[in-house]
Amino acid sequence: MKRHEEQSSGNNTERDPIVRAQDVRVTFRAPGSRDTVKAVDGVSLEVRRGEVFGVVGESGCGKSTLGRALLGLVPLSGGKVIADGRDLSTLSAPQMKEMRRKIQIIFQDPSACLNPRRTVREILTEPYLIHGIRDRKKIDEEIGKLIDAVGLAPYHLSRYPHELSGGQKQRIGIARALTLHPEFIVCDECVSALDVSVQAQVLNLLMRLRGEMGLTYFFISHNLNVIYQVSDRVAVMYLGRIVEIAPYRSLFENHFHPYTEALLSAIPGTGEGTKNRIILQGEVPSPQNPPTGCHFHTRCPKACPICSKEVPGMREILPDHFAACHLYDEKI
Amino acid sequence: MNYDPQKTPKDAQQKPILEVRHLCVDFHTAEGTVHAINDLSYTLMPGEKQGIVGESGSGKSVSSLAIMGLIPNPPGEIVSGQILFHGTDLTKLSDKEMNKIRGDKISMIFQEPMTSLNPILTCGSQIAESLVLHRGMKKKEALSEALRLMQEVGIASPEKRMKEYPHQLSGGMKQRVMIAMALACEPEILICDEPTTALDVTIQAQILDLIRKLNEEKGMSVLMITHDFGVIREISDNVIVMYTGKVVERAPADVIFKEPLHPYTKGLIGSIPRITKERGRLEQIEGMVPNPTEKIEGCTFWPRCPYATEQCRKADPPTVILGMHQVKCWRYGEA
Numbered sequence: 001m002k003r004h005e006e007q008s009s010g011n012n013t014e015r016d017p018i019v020r021a022q023d024v025r026v027t028f029r030a031p032g033s034r035d036t037v038k039a040v041d042g043v044s045l046e047v048r049r050g051e052v053f054g055v056v057g058e059s060g061c062g063k064s065t066l067g068r069a070l071l072g073l074v075p076l077s078g079g080k081v082i083a084d085g086r087d088l089s090t091l092s093a094p095q096m097k098e099m100r101r102k103i104q105i106i107f108q109d110p111s112a113c114l115n116p117r118r119t120v121r122e123i124l125t126e127p128y129l130i131h132g133i134r135d136r137k138k139i140d141e142e143i144g145k146l147i148d149a150v151g152l153a154p155y156h157l158s159r160y161p162h163e164l165s166g167g168q169k170q171r172i173g174i175a176r177a178l179t180l181h182p183e184f185i186v187c188d189e190c191v192s193a194l195d196v197s198v199q200a201q202v203l204n205l206l207m208r209l210r211g212e213m214g215l216t217y218f219f220i221s222h223n224l225n226v227i228y229q230v231s232d233r234v235a236v237m238y239l240g241r242i243v244e245i246a247p248y249r250s251l252f253e254n255h256f257h258p259y260t261e262a263l264l265s266a267i268p269g270t271g272e273g274t275k276n277r278i279i280l281q282g283e284v285p286s287p288q289n290p291p292t293g294c295h296f297h298t299r300c301p302k303a304c305p306i307c308s309k310e311v312p313g314m315r316e317i318l319p320d321h322f323a324a325c326h327l328y329d330e331k332i
Numbered sequence: 333m334n335y336d337p338q339k340t341p342k343d344a345q346q347k348p349i350l351e352v353r354h355l356c357v358d359f360h361t362a363e364g365t366v367h368a369i370n371d372l373s374y375t376l377m378p379g380e381k382q383g384i385v386g387e388s389g390s391g392k393s394v395s396s397l398a399i400m401g402l403i404p405n406p407p408g409e410i411v412s413g414q415i416l417f418h419g420t421d422l423t424k425l426s427d428k429e430m431n432k433i434r435g436d437k438i439s440m441i442f443q444e445p446m447t448s449l450n451p452i453l454t455c456g457s458q459i460a461e462s463l464v465l466h467r468g469m470k471k472k473e474a475l476s477e478a479l480r481l482m483q484e485v486g487i488a489s490p491e492k493r494m495k496e497y498p499h500q501l502s503g504g505m506k507q508r509v510m511i512a513m514a515l516a517c518e519p520e521i522l523i524c525d526e527p528t529t530a531l532d533v534t535i536q537a538q539i540l541d542l543i544r545k546l547n548e549e550k551g552m553s554v555l556m557i558t559h560d561f562g563v564i565r566e567i568s569d570n571v572i573v574m575y576t577g578k579v580v581e582r583a584p585a586d587v588i589f590k591e592p593l594h595p596y597t598k599g600l601i602g603s604i605p606r607i608t609k610e611r612g613r614l615e616q617i618e619g620m621v622p623n624p625t626e627k628i629e630g631c632t633f634w635p636r637c638p639y640a641t642e643q644c645r646k647a648d649p650p651t652v653i654l655g656m657h658q659v660k661c662w663r664y665g666e667a
Contacts, residue, residue: 058532165620195387195621196559200603200614207613222532225562229605229614252607266537267607269565279541280534282488283502 017046018084018184018216019070019103025078026065030288037287039065041240042079044314047184052210052217054231054248056224056263058284062240063220067186070218071103072096083184101131104182108189110169114161120147120172121157127179146175149212151205167198174205178213186218191226203229224267228252233320236260239287239295245314246321256323259296294326302327347418348375349520349553350399355413357394357403357577366624368394370577372413376521381547381554383568383585385561387600389621391577392557396523398423399555400440401430417521436466439514443526445506449498455482455509456494462516481512485542504535511542522546523555528563540566561604565589573597576622576632583657593657593664595637631662639663 026040039062047053047070055063068074070081072088081088083103091099107113114123121143128139147157150171161169170190177185187206191199207230209215221227227234228248235245236259244257255261262278280299285291291298297307304326312324357369369391376382386392397403399415401422415422417438422430442448450458459481460474469477475494482490485508498506507527514522524543528536544567547554556567564571564585571588573581573596581594592598602615619636622628631649634640641663649662 058534167620196561196600197387197603197617198620200605200616201618203605204614204616224533225605225607228607229611262534264607266533267562268533268536268540268560269562269606277537277541279537283504283535284532 016049017082018049019218020046020082021066021070021079022082023079024066024069024076024081026062026069026074027077035288038240038290039287040069041290043237043240043242044079045235045242045245047216047218048233049183050214050216051232052219052230054219054221054227054234055237056221056227056234057237058222058263060239060284060287061237062287063222063237064188066237067105067188067218067220071105071186072099073105097131101180102182103184103186104177104180105186105188106170106173106177106190108192110166110173110193111161114169114172114176116161118160119157120159120161120164123161123172124157124176124179127176131180142179143175146178149178149209150175151201165198166194167201170194170198170202171205174202174209178209181213182215184216184218186220188220189222192221192223199226206230224264236263239284239290241295242314242324243296244321244323244325246318246323250318250321254318254321256317256321256328257296257325258300258302258327260323262299262301294324346377348416349378349418350376350555351414351416352395352399353414353416355395355398355415356411357391357398358409358411360407360409361625364625368408368577368624369398372574372577372579374572374579374582376553376555378520378553379547379551381556381567381569383564383571384555384557384574385559385564385571385600386574387559387621389576389624390574392559392574393525394577395574396440396525396555396557399523400434400438401425401427432466435462435514435519436517437519438521438523439517439519440523440525441507441510441514441527443529445503445510445530446498448510449506451498454495454497455501459509459513459516462513466517477516478512481516482509485509485512485515486538487512503531504538507531507535507539508542511539515546518550519552521553521555523557525557526559527556529558529560536563543567561589561601562606573600576624576628578632578660579651579658580633580661581657581659587657593659594633594661595639595663596633599636631660639666 022044024040024043028037028039030037043066057063065074069076072081083099124143124146125139133139144154147154152168152171191202194202210217219230231248233246234248234251235242238259244255244260255264262280265278278301282299285298293308293310294312297303306326312326314322314324315328316322317328352372352374355369355372359366359368372395384392384395398410399422403410410423456475456478459478460471463469463474463477464471479490479494482493487493487505487508528539531539543554546552558564568585571583571585572579575596581597588597592601599615599617603617605614617636630645630647634644643662649660651658651660
């Protein structure tokens with residue numbers, strides 16, 4: 001947090017964005033057909049330095065693709081991503097490599113993203129070698145500090161991934177993301193595969209590291225409870241678009257979009273009984289053939305005729321609290 | 333048929349539909365024998381919703397497989413104990429006798445509908461199968477019943493879906509097909525093993541709502557096995573908390589959330605982020621679930637327990653019964 005304050009005062013604005021997405025679009029070709037899937041359909045947002053920016057949505061809403069787009073890991077079909085003041089699409093390969101030191105990712109399944117034939121030490125050494133750091137002594141010193149920071153012991157360095165538990169593997173995934181002192185980390189469902197007691201350990205670890213190292217997280221999860229626990233600001237996604245974006249307290253107290261409302265009320269075990277629960281009918285429509293207008297109108301309990309015709313724009317309903325819904329057209 | 337958790341089995345004048353008594357299940361693996369379940373006992377009353385909660389490796393799924401007679405042998409083995417269904421010990425039944433009960437009187441839905449459905453049969457014929465087997469229906473009759481069931485579980489345009497294969501359905505739809513299959517013969521007990529873990533929250537809410545409705549309308553007993561305390565809050569009258577194959581605590585659902593007695597239960601509840609709770613650092617249980625082949629003297633939770641004493645390290649605590657509440661801890665009152 002210290003670093004955060006220094007930097008924000010240095011730049012003389014509290015809203016200093018570290019990563020900015022402007023009308024980002026990512027389109028995939030559907031397998032075996034000519035159809036295209038708009039995985040991310042015009043998303044604009046900015047992630048402020050030092051914050052935890054939470055993204056929540058159901059499977060297929062494009063939240064992971066958006067996270068990858070911010071790192072330049074998927075080609076954009078429209079819009080641009082500006083990281084650390086530079087448009088990623090204009091960077092040359094060596095410049096992009098340099099940029100990757102600053103922007104990193106932690107994946108959901110730690111078993112799938114660690115090379116099973118390498119020891120933990122080799123896994124953690126690789127990023128240094130790729131980036132031309134060959135001073136063994138310095139690398140070993142850095143790795144020693146990292147392994148300690150993520151709550152593991154030096155003897156874990158000689159282990160292979162299969163010898164570690166899920167929680168330990170995720171700690172290695174975190175340590176690897178931290179090797180090159182990044183500033184911005186995309187956490188893609190990084191606690192979803194863990195048992196609850198281990199999930200709490202990893203969440204606490206991530207929050208401690210953020211404070212110590214001045215990190216900014218783009219935290220993707222389908223679990224609203226987890227998002228509530230860690231985020232400063234939250235974006236809710238539905239079928240490739242952001243429907244609501246707000247500071248966490250404002251979102252959980254005042255949510256405006258009917259989808260956010262339904263999503264929050266669907267969390268099991270909240271409130272008294274289930275009387276007021278909004279049970280959405282049907283399923284998320286196929287992104288190959290999304291509904292016209294507002295993507296949510298087919299399941300929205302408050303849909304009006306205009307919803308199927310026009311895409312609602314983002315409106316600031318409360319300070320820093322935006323929602324894209326026609327219900328708020330006149331009120332503003 | 334509604335179950336009242338305030339009544340003890342005696343005043344309710346109901347006999348338990350299912351009684352698990354001192355069940356022990358071992359798995360013989362290359363690394364040694366694993367005591368997957370260690371002296372598990374509980375009763376399930378008609379119409380009751382019983383929750384079993386635990387982390388991976390706690391034995392919660394194995395306990396349900398034991399009831400269904402689905403423990404693979406080898407390597408698994410029911411070492412001792414009884415599973416009484418209306419007084420009949422299921423562990424003593426032959427495969428043939430068990431086949432009559434399984435899918436008819438007791439049904440189960442699994443976590444992953446994708447892997448539990450047959451990919452080369454249409455959904456309609458999979459549902460009809462158990463009706464042909466257990467109810468002796470003709471294929472045609474069974475298919476029309478399957479259609480009714482698909483409607484009942486809320487599958488849109490069931491006529492079309494009947495003829496489709498599992499891969500053509502979404503996760504939520506597949507889980508509904510599983511539920512329709514499980515309900516086909518109107519079972520007395522529905523065992524749900526992590527039924528919503530693979531589903532999105534809005535779909536999870538739909539499925540839990542459906543299970544609750546079926547319990548209320550048909551008086552079917554539900555055994556809900558999950559790692560998610562949120563799901564337990566939704567759907568249980570009584571909750572069993574398992575750790576390393578043992579029951580560490582059992583109580584009515586409202587009691588366990590308000591006054592958990594076992595340090596493990598306390599830690600688990602405290603470690604879950606919830607939007608209804610003020611945020612702060614999450615409570616955490618140090619360490620992790622021990623390797624099942626590891627032998628731990630005394631209480632199996634002591635290496636992770638902040639309250640452990642010499643006594644905890646030496647001797648396994650007895651189960652203390654306090655009215656409706658039972659707990660297996662030496663220090664439950666002090667902690």
